[in-house]
Structure formats: structure tokens, C-alpha cells
Amino acid sequence: MNQVIHLKNRPKGKPELEDFEFVEEKKPQAADGEMLLKTKYVSVDPYLRGRMRDEESYIPPFQLNEPLESGIIAEVVESKNPNFEKGDFVNGMLDWKEYQTATGNGLNKVDPDKASLSAYLGILGLTGLTAYISLEHIGKLQEGETLLVSGASGAVGSTVGQIGKIKGCRVVGIAGTDEKIKLMKEKFGFDHGINYKTIDDMNQAVAKACPDGVDVYFDNVGGEILDAAMQNINKDGRVINCGAISLYNMTETPKGPRYEGIMVKKTVRMQGFLVRDHVREFGPATQQLAQWLSADKLTYEETIVEGFKNIPQAFLDLFEGKNKGKMVVKV
Amino acid sequence: MNQVIHLKNRPKGKPELEDFEFVEEKKPQAADGEMLLKTKYVSVDPYLRGRMRDEESYIPPFQLNEPLESGIIAEVVESKNPNFEKGDFVNGMLDWKEYQTATGNGLNKVDPDKASLSAYLGILGLTGLTAYISLEHIGKLQEGETLLVSGASGAVGSTVGQIGKIKGCRVVGIAGTDEKIKLMKEKFGFDHGINYKTIDDMNQAVAKACPDGVDVYFDNVGGEILDAAMQNINKDGRVINCGAISLYNMTETPKGPRYEGIMVKKTVRMQGFLVRDHVREFGPATQQLAQWLSADKLTYEETIVEGFKNIPQAFLDLFEGKNKGKMVVKV
Structure with missing residues (x-):
């Protein structure tokens, strides 16, 4: 079975664990052109609080009783898409699920030899x-x-x-x-x-x-x-x-x-x-950041929480300032 | 004798007539390189309120017991400056005085045949x-x-x-x-x-x-x-x-x-x-405005108050919304 995290209630004021719900679904299967992804690292970010409100904004609000999503690094565990191979790592906006299928649209491959996988959610993300x-x-x-x-x-x-x-x-x-x-x-x-x-x-x-x-x-x-x-x-x-x-x-x-x-x-x-709003500048900006990073002109701190079940708590901890640097959940 | 308007008190809250003082001085005389100017039209503007406060801002505050100043159209009544002739009209930041001398620095000649003199304090100013x-x-x-x-x-x-x-x-x-x-x-x-x-x-x-x-x-x-x-x-x-x-x-x-x-x-x-902050754009902007004005694409309203002695009241009336369009005092 596949673990999924839904938004159960729209938080009033400070979000609480009760606003999230863990549900199980059948592990999905990749159709032709798709791949099966296994979630490795999940980014939790303050801006997600805004998407929990039912109001017009720059991205649509999360729906009740549907999975939340955020920046995720996932591993391709099965591929029926010629552009991706088993063992590739991809970065993109993905659902809070242990496993999910994707077409590859909006996903970018990341190289685990050039930087740690979690860095692609942070300093290079x-x-x-x-x-x-x-x-x-x-x-x-x-x-x-x-x-x-x-x-x-x-x-x-x-x-x-x-x-x-x-x-x-x-x-x-x-x-x-x-x-x-x-x-x-x-x-x-x-x-x-x-x-x-x-x-x-x-x-x-x-x-x-x-x-x-x-x-x-x-x-x-x-x-x-x-x-x-x-x-x-x-x-x-x-x-x-x-x-x-x-x-x-x-x-x-x-x-x-x-x-x-x-x-x-x-x-x-x-x-x-x-x-x-600045997607067109992502390419040159990432190059500059990677150059500074490899020249040791930039460094970063990250707080890595372990375990899929701890994603909601890691998100809540952002508002208590419990993270040092980028807050990431390793699954 | 020459009438001059001083700032007597720094207003607390809404300015009052008592914050201004009319004083008399000897009519000034133009030295070599100077001209004697007769004030014709005085612009009164809400931003002058800011200069009545004793605080750092983009222009220095008015000094107590010194003349106020604003945008003024003046007539050259005597000139010892080769760049200006008797009968010229000039536009610039000048003192609230009936007569004053000036070197011509910061003053621009205006043409009374192209637009009414007061327009140079408004739509073309x-x-x-x-x-x-x-x-x-x-x-x-x-x-x-x-x-x-x-x-x-x-x-x-x-x-x-x-x-x-x-x-x-x-x-x-x-x-x-x-x-x-x-x-x-x-x-x-x-x-x-x-x-x-x-x-x-x-x-x-x-x-x-x-x-x-x-x-x-x-x-x-x-x-x-x-x-x-x-x-x-x-x-x-x-x-x-x-x-x-x-x-x-x-x-x-x-x-x-x-x-x-x-x-x-x-x-x-x-x-x-x-x-x-945009002085370098004044030239082309004035040209565009003058072109629209002469093509009747722009029009303006002005409230002309008569008399040097009424300058303070005209300024106060701005805060009561008594003006329609540009508030100008004709001296």
C-alpha cells in the first residue's frame, strides 16, 4: 500500500497535526509514457500555509481530502518514458505520496554526483x-x-x-x-x-x-x-x-x-x-549559484527530518523556528 | 518697501494663518550678473507642508523667520545678466517675495505666447x-x-x-x-x-x-x-x-x-x-505635454486667487479641497 498525506481541514490560525490526514491507497502503476517515482526528499516551506486557505492566489489552493504537494526529489524506480531511466533522480512539484506516477512534465533530472540530493531543494533549488x-x-x-x-x-x-x-x-x-x-x-x-x-x-x-x-x-x-x-x-x-x-x-x-x-x-x-514569476531566469541563476557553491563562496545549512510520517510536523516546526536553514524531510 | 512672507511657527497638525508672517524689507537691487524679478504667479502645493517640519527630507526644511519658497513665475524688471532681458518671464523655485534678485541659476524662460503664464506652474510645469x-x-x-x-x-x-x-x-x-x-x-x-x-x-x-x-x-x-x-x-x-x-x-x-x-x-x-529626481526627463516630457495640450488632448482646470497677501490662505485652502485643479496665486 501507498501512504498519502491529505489536507483534512483548512487551518484557522496556526496549523495543527489534526489538519493533516494519512490515507492509504493502492500503489500506482506506470502507464505507457509514464514513470513510477519513489519520494526521497520533501521540501516543507512556509508559503504552503497560503495554499491551505481557500482563496484566490498565485497558485490554486490545496483541495480538502486531496494530497498536498511541494518540491520533491524522487527516484525513478520504473520508467516507460524514453527520456528517463530507472535510477534517475528528478526534481519538481510532486504530491506528498510515497510513490506516484508522472509523465515527466515539469520535472528536471538532478545529478547526485554534483551536489547532495537535498541541495537541489535548497541552495540549487x-x-x-x-x-x-x-x-x-x-x-x-x-x-x-x-x-x-x-x-x-x-x-x-x-x-x-x-x-x-x-x-x-x-x-x-x-x-x-x-x-x-x-x-x-x-x-x-x-x-x-x-x-x-x-x-x-x-x-x-x-x-x-x-x-x-x-x-x-x-x-x-x-x-x-x-x-x-x-x-x-x-x-x-x-x-x-x-x-x-x-x-x-x-x-x-x-x-x-x-x-x-x-x-x-x-x-x-x-x-x-x-x-x-521568473522561470526564464532559472537557468543562468542556477549556473551562478552552482559556481559559487563549488568555489566555496556559498554554503548552506539544512535541517533534515527523517520519515514520511514526519512531514506534517516538520512543516509545523517552521512556524516555531525549529529549523536551521532549509527544512527537508528524508523519506 | 518689499513684502515678504516668513514661516513664523512650525504648524502642529493643520497649518493656520498665524503660522505665517508678513514682513517688510527694503526693495532689493540687482548686482552685476543679477536681475530684479517681480513675482507674477505663485504655486501653492500640498508638499510644502512637509518642508514646514523640522526633519530630514528630500529638500531642506523651511527655516523659521525666513521666507518660504515655491514654484513662481516672475517677470524680469531689470537685468544685469546678459542671458535675460527686461520683460522676460522666468519659472523656478523662488522666495515668497514681491521682488527679489536672482542670478538666473535654476530659472527657465517661459514664453507667454505659447501658453498662459500660469500653465507653466501647472500642466507644463x-x-x-x-x-x-x-x-x-x-x-x-x-x-x-x-x-x-x-x-x-x-x-x-x-x-x-x-x-x-x-x-x-x-x-x-x-x-x-x-x-x-x-x-x-x-x-x-x-x-x-x-x-x-x-x-x-x-x-x-x-x-x-x-x-x-x-x-x-x-x-x-x-x-x-x-x-x-x-x-x-x-x-x-x-x-x-x-x-x-x-x-x-x-x-x-x-x-x-x-x-x-x-x-x-x-x-x-x-x-x-x-x-x-527625474530632472533629466523634463525636456522630452514637457515636449510631449505641450504637444498634447496644443492638440487639445489635454485640458486643465486652475483656481486663481488674486493678491500677494492671500498666498497663505490659498495654501491652507488646499487642505480643505477648495481648489479645482491647480491652485495658483496671481500677484
Whole structure:
């Protein structure tokens, strides 16, 4: 039998284990032109919370009593498709199933000799692409500027910070434990770290850490940390709205200080970013990331949870900040 | 003697007549290389409120007990500068004085035969340039899109709407009296107008007026009207933050719903605009505006108040919405 994870309830506020359901189905068989895939690594990501809501968005919401999906590395265990061989590894958006069939559409082969399989879900996958493409195309980060990053020890944030250092910028990160601050400084080379949980006054802390102001703020979190970034933003500053994890589990839109005055006065550009809108840039961006990775200019952290049955818990742990770097489940 | 208007107090909240002081000085004399200018038309603009605060901004704040300044058309009544002749008219940032001397730096000659002198403070001045350059370079408005404009019967807003129609867009304007709604539809060709003072639910009103959503929102006002625009913004929508008159007289930053979620989900670009940052585009932009004006594709409304002594009151009246179109004082 084949284990499958369904969305059972649309979470209200913070998701809970009860919102997921494990069901069994017959192990599927590959038809002509298809292959049978065995799930090896499953990416769990904060943005999946958005797809659990029944509302219009950039990708359709998950359906109740249907499998969830996310970025997955799978092994081809049987192939009736001439483009794929048994033993190949593929990367793509796949269902939360132990086994599934696929035509190969939207799947890319990955080479386990060039990088670890899980890296293709992280630094060489959407994580790295998000960091690189958003800094290049939205942030337009320039040498000598100050880059502020929230969620800075996370998968995307730590990559953003390292690219900032490669580009010759002052890089300041914000995270929620002293251990994460240490990690971002020692492993990822950030110039300075701010622990938002032990700081009284975020505005002041950002001002002190960024004496020349903030040129680019890469925002993973929204909320009061964004407020502090805006209080310290420079003329022609850019804010990359990549995520708003501080709001994802709220049932009503929270209020915050209005930014209109700062937007005009400082001619700030604030722009939402979804990596899926930039598929045409994936090729060159992946090449650049792989080059930096093999030249040891980039490194990454990952938290690997073992076991298909632990996928929901690994997802929930994202909202508790229990991951260091990319959160991946090894099946 | 020469009349001069000083800033006497930094206004708290709404400015009052008492914040201004009329003082007399000796009529100045032109030195070699200078000219003596007689003020003819004075532009009063909401953004001047910002310069009355003692805070860092894109232009230095006004000094207490010193003359205010704004866009002024002046006549050269005496010239010791070979580039200007007696009888020329010039346009530039000048002091609120009946007479003043100038070297000619930063001043441009204007031709009273090509357009009325006051038009150079409006449709052919910063007003028209603000509308045109922000739509082109920030809004990147495309044919067939929906353009929403607040402050829509005002000088900038009415020009923005007309350019939207020239570009083949659906144009919806927001203003505060039925007379202004009528004006924007009948004189400026807007497709639809919303009177925010008589509407219960702005979100619904915008949704109804913009059945295909909002592609570009040109914001003069900020506050709850911006909230309604954001509720109806399309994927890849753009918000031009040109002004925030609803906030200018507030002493503390007001709160509003957080936009981070929408920014990410709809990949919105929100960008502050100051026309002074785009001086290099003034030449071609003015040519385009003059061509549309002479081809009767653009029209404008202006409210001309007479008398140097009425400059402060004309400025105060901006915040009461007493102007139709560009507010100018004829001296």
C-alpha cells in the first residue's frame, strides 16, 4: 500500500497535526509514457500555509481530502518514458505520496554526483533561486550598500546574506535566537546580527547596526521588523517582500504604521516577489549559484527530518523556528 | 518697501494663518550678473507642508523667520545678466517675495505666447511632469489596463487621468464632492468617478468601478483610499505613491492594515515618486505635454486667487479641497 498525506481541514490560525490526514491507497502503476517515482526528499516551506486557505492566489489552493504537494526529489524506480531511466533522480512539484506516477512534465533530472540530493531543494533549488533572482532583479543590490535581511539564518535569508557579502555589501541579519545569530555571523559571514526576541527597540537596533541606513531590506517576515526597516530606510531604498511569516497564521489582517509618508519622502520601492514569476531566469541563476557553491563562496545549512510520517510536523516546526536553514524531510 | 512672507511657527497638525508672517524689507537691487524679478504667479502645493517640519527630507526644511519658497513665475524688471532681458518671464523655485534678485541659476524662460503664464506652474510645469513621468516610469501604464486615481479632480490627478485615456485605459477617479466627480467625467473624460465622502464601503465601490481590478493606482492621498485600492489590486499591480495628503497634518503616524501579505501574493510594486529626481526627463516630457495640450488632448482646470497677501490662505485652502485643479496665486 501507498501512504498519502491529505489536507483534512483548512487551518484557522496556526496549523495543527489534526489538519493533516494519512490515507492509504493502492500503489500506482506506470502507464505507457509514464514513470513510477519513489519520494526521497520533501521540501516543507512556509508559503504552503497560503495554499491551505481557500482563496484566490498565485497558485490554486490545496483541495480538502486531496494530497498536498511541494518540491520533491524522487527516484525513478520504473520508467516507460524514453527520456528517463530507472535510477534517475528528478526534481519538481510532486504530491506528498510515497510513490506516484508522472509523465515527466515539469520535472528536471538532478545529478547526485554534483551536489547532495537535498541541495537541489535548497541552495540549487527554489531557495537559492529566490535569494539570487530577487536580489538581482528586485533589490538591484549594489556594491557598498547596506543589506538588511530578516529570517536571516533560514534557507533563503542565509543565501541572501552570503550573496550580499559576495557583492561587497554590509550585511545585517535578524533572527530569533542567539544560536542563529552566531550561525549567521560565523558560518554565513554576516557583519552583524540582531536577535529580535531579546531587543527592546528594533528601530534603534537597526539604526545602530546600519549606521549608513538600509539600502535594501529583504523581508521574510513582515510586521514590526518591516516597520523598523522602514524607519531606517535610505532614499531610493528597496524592500523585497518575499514573505510575511509573521502574518501567515493570523486570521485577520493586523494593523501597523502607515508607510505612505516614508514611501514618498524617501522614494522607496517596495515590491512583492514570487520566484515562480521568473522561470526564464532559472537557468543562468542556477549556473551562478552552482559556481559559487563549488568555489566555496556559498554554503548552506539544512535541517533534515527523517520519515514520511514526519512531514506534517516538520512543516509545523517552521512556524516555531525549529529549523536551521532549509527544512527537508528524508523519506 | 518689499513684502515678504516668513514661516513664523512650525504648524502642529493643520497649518493656520498665524503660522505665517508678513514682513517688510527694503526693495532689493540687482548686482552685476543679477536681475530684479517681480513675482507674477505663485504655486501653492500640498508638499510644502512637509518642508514646514523640522526633519530630514528630500529638500531642506523651511527655516523659521525666513521666507518660504515655491514654484513662481516672475517677470524680469531689470537685468544685469546678459542671458535675460527686461520683460522676460522666468519659472523656478523662488522666495515668497514681491521682488527679489536672482542670478538666473535654476530659472527657465517661459514664453507667454505659447501658453498662459500660469500653465507653466501647472500642466507644463511640475504638475504635468509629475503626472506624465510617474505614469511612464513608475506606473508603466499599458493600453487596456485599469488606472485608479485619487485626488482625481486636482491638478496632478486630472492630468494623470487624461494621460490614462490617451493611452487607452479604463480610468476611474476618486474625489470628495459630486461637483468634482462631474468635472472629472465631463471635462477630463474619466470613465467613472467615486465620491469618497458619500460612499459607505470604499472597497466595494472600487471593486464595482474596476470590474477587472486595478492595474495602476496613482495615490495622492494615502490612508483608507489606498487600503481600498490595495484590496482590489491585480497581480503585478503598481502603486505610485505621489502624495499622502490625508496624513500630512497628522502629528503621529496613523495605523492601517498591513499590506505585506498582498504585496507578496499579488507581487505588487509600490513606489514613491518625487518629480525632482527625474530632472533629466523634463525636456522630452514637457515636449510631449505641450504637444498634447496644443492638440487639445489635454485640458486643465486652475483656481486663481488674486493678491500677494492671500498666498497663505490659498495654501491652507488646499487642505480643505477648495481648489479645482491647480491652485495658483496671481500677484
